[in-house]
Amino acid sequence: xxxxxxxxxxxxxxxxxxxxxxxxxxxxxxxxxxxxxxxxxxxxxxxxxxxxxxxxxxxxxxxxxxxxxxxx
Amino acid sequence: xxxxxxxxxxxxxxxxxxxxxxxxxxxxxxxxxxxxxxxxxxxxxxxxxxxxxxxxxxxxxxxxxxxxxxxxxxxxxxxxxxxxxxxxxxxxxxxxxxxxxxxxxxxxxxxxxxxxxxxxxxxxxxxxxxxxxxxxxxxxxxxxxx
Numbered sequence: 001x002x003x004x005x006x007x008x009x010x011x012x013x014x015x016x017x018x019x020x021x022x023x024x025x026x027x028x029x030x031x032x033x034x035x036x037x038x039x040x041x042x043x044x045x046x047x048x049x050x051x052x053x054x055x056x057x058x059x060x061x062x063x064x065x066x067x068x069x070x071x072x
Numbered sequence: 073x074x075x076x077x078x079x080x081x082x083x084x085x086x087x088x089x090x091x092x093x094x095x096x097x098x099x100x101x102x103x104x105x106x107x108x109x110x111x112x113x114x115x116x117x118x119x120x121x122x123x124x125x126x127x128x129x130x131x132x133x134x135x136x137x138x139x140x141x142x143x144x145x146x147x148x149x150x151x152x153x154x155x156x157x158x159x160x161x162x163x164x165x166x167x168x169x170x171x172x173x174x175x176x177x178x179x180x181x182x183x184x185x186x187x188x189x190x191x192x193x194x195x196x197x198x199x200x201x202x203x204x205x206x207x208x209x210x211x212x213x214x215x216x217x218x
């Protein structure tokens with residue numbers, strides 16, 4: 001996942017590489033996701049998130065739709 | 073049990089030293105046979121906790137940290153620095169160590185520098201967007217490209 005100046009920059013970069021459209025969202029959503037994903041990584045009690053927990057986190061942050069679906 | 077000890081040691085050393093310990097170094101630090109530390113590294117990879125360089129037990133990624141330089145440099149306000157694997161992981165490093173700082177990247181399209189700064193535990197407003205190329209269900213098909 002990469003950070004771009006704007007959606008126009010994403011589109012130009014993607015078209016030059018013949019890549020299908022991905023998902024574009026805000027840096028604020030990215031920060032919230034990264035914070036919840038990694039804040040306890042140094043804890044002895046850390047456990048990898050289950051697909052259900054990850055899906056719930058995506059939805060809480062507003063990352064919804066088929067692109068974000070972890071299971072069919 | 074050993075896997076938790078190995079994971080914690082690996083991450084703690086990576087954060088402190090800026091590079092992950094080898095399996096032999098972890099074995100020595102924890103009083104384990106080297107073979108057991110190597111097996112633990114492999115189990116951690118199978119569990120999608122870390123990523124090893126192909127054909128070895130050398131750590132490539134201990135997410136969110138990268139052993140090799142990437143376009144995502146993470147610098148804390150107290151002067152520590154690491155590489156993140158991507159913008160998610162760049163932010164993840166700051167979240168993991170609980171520090172303010174910045175993720176220094178650049179727009180892949182125009183090359184213009186992008187500084188994403190976290191201050192007081194919050195992201196400062198920035199004129200940028202984030203792009204994921206690969207749907208979530210397929211991230212681990214090739215974790216080096218998402």
